[in-house]
Amino acid sequence: EDVVVRGVALDKNQAKVMVGNIPDKPGSAAKLFDALASANVIVDMIVQNLGRNGVANMTFTVPRDDSERARVAVEKVLEELGGGEVTLFGDIVKLSVVGIGMRSHSGVASTLFSALAEAKSNIQIISTSEIKISVVIDEEGAADAVRIVHTAFGLDKAEA
Amino acid sequence: EDVVVRGVALDKNQAKVMVGNIPDKPGSAAKLFDALASANVIVDMIVQNLGRNGVANMTFTVPRDDSERARVAVEKVLEELGGGEVTLFGDIVKLSVVGIGMRSHSGVASTLFSALAEAKSNIQIISTSEIKISVVIDEEGAADAVRIVHTAFGLDKAEA
Ligand SMILES: C[C@@H](O)[C@H](N)C(=O)O
Numbered sequence: 129e130d131v132v133v134r135g136v137a138l139d140k141n142q143a144k145v146m147v148g149n150i151p152d153k154p155g156s157a158a159k160l161f162d163a164l165a166s167a168n169v170i171v172d173m174i175v176q177n178l179g180r181n182g183v184a185n186m187t188f189t190v191p192r193d194d195s196e197r198a199r200v201a202v203e204k205v206l207e208e209l210g211g212g213e214v215t216l217f218g219d220i221v222k223l224s225v226v227g228i229g230m231r232s233h234s235g236v237a238s239t240l241f242s243a244l245a246e247a248k249s250n251i252q253i254i255s256t257s258e259i260k261i262s263v264v265i266d267e268e269g270a271a272d273a274v275r276i277v278h279t280a281f282g283l284d285k286a287e288a
Numbered sequence: 289e290d291v292v293v294r295g296v297a298l299d300k301n302q303a304k305v306m307v308g309n310i311p312d313k314p315g316s317a318a319k320l321f322d323a324l325a326s327a328n329v330i331v332d333m334i335v336q337n338l339g340r341n342g343v344a345n346m347t348f349t350v351p352r353d354d355s356e357r358a359r360v361a362v363e364k365v366l367e368e369l370g371g372g373e374v375t376l377f378g379d380i381v382k383l384s385v386v387g388i389g390m391r392s393h394s395g396v397a398s399t400l401f402s403a404l405a406e407a408k409s410n411i412q413i414i415s416t417s418e419i420k421i422s423v424v425i426d427e428e429g430a431a432d433a434v435r436i437v438h439t440a441f442g443l444d445k446a447e448a
């Protein structure tokens with residue numbers, strides 16, 4: 129597969145909101161996002177993986193200025209959900225690799241994840257789309273990570 | 289925000305591969321995707337949420353025909369990773385809502401998740417991109433879910 133990775137973008141204006149141990153049943157996500165939508169919180173990445181023992185964790189990213197508002201909106205709805213807790217993380221960045229012709233993500237993922245391993249950057253969140261793979265990593269060391277990812281894909285400069 | 293949701297797509301050819309309890313340290317994801325890339329497994333969605341107690345879970349989707357090959361490739365690398373387990377789920381589908389002008393996902397997410405709650409469809413995985421929100425749900429009841437999501441967004445017909 130002839131994938132051409134066109135660039136690497138770094139978004140430093142993100143904060144991570146983790147909502148843990150919410151009941152893993154229909155309606156939970158709806159109530160959570162009803163509350164966020166009415167609080168006018170701008171949500172970028174939404175990631176949820178499989179739940180266990182009847183509860184699930186959901187993480188989403190918001191602009192740093194919205195993070196407190198997001199936390200308050202989530203806290204208000206946790207009781208209605210029947211449980212759970214919310215944690216904010218401000219010191220993260222989103223690094224994305226953008227490509228064309230990505231029929232499968234495995235080749236680009238393998239190069240990206242190897243470059244991040246070389247940069248000793250721990251991958252906290254992964255999310256993919258047709259043309260992009262995004263990861264959330266620590267802000268500390270992110271500039272190095274971007275440089276190493278560039279070299280790994282043979283690119284010249286950041287699209288920060 | 290004036291988001292126009294243009295359609296709902298249902299991909300029934302997906303299987304879910306869950307890799308649980310892998311060490312949450314730089315290099316794990318790289319080794320995993322090295323193995324998948326060399327086994328020529330086509331990977332679509334990749335989702336990882338925050339780890340706990342030093343381990344993390346990662347889920348990805350593959351065409352149903354690739355699921356066995358994916359499982360074998362992952363199993364071979366788990367020892368090198370230092371732990372973890374792999375589980376296959378074949379009876380899932382990916383439902384995606386495609387929109388334009390999605391600066392924030394919270395409004396579209398709230399409508400989508402409410403429609404899925406109405407359809408009694410439990411959301412297993414969530415992943416977003418600039419123009420799309422995708423969820424993995426059970427195959428059973430998916431046709432109903434698509435119909436209810438259509439109505440919720442005022443659309444006429446599926447883009448199946
Ligand atoms: C956790 C949450 O996504 C739940 N499974 C729901 O469907 O709303």
Ligand SMILES: C[C@@H](O)[C@H](N)C(=O)O
Pocket residue numbers: 241249250251252310311312313314315316317318336339344345
């Ligand atoms: C779990 C895995 O993503 C790990 N955090 C890594 O960086 O490779």
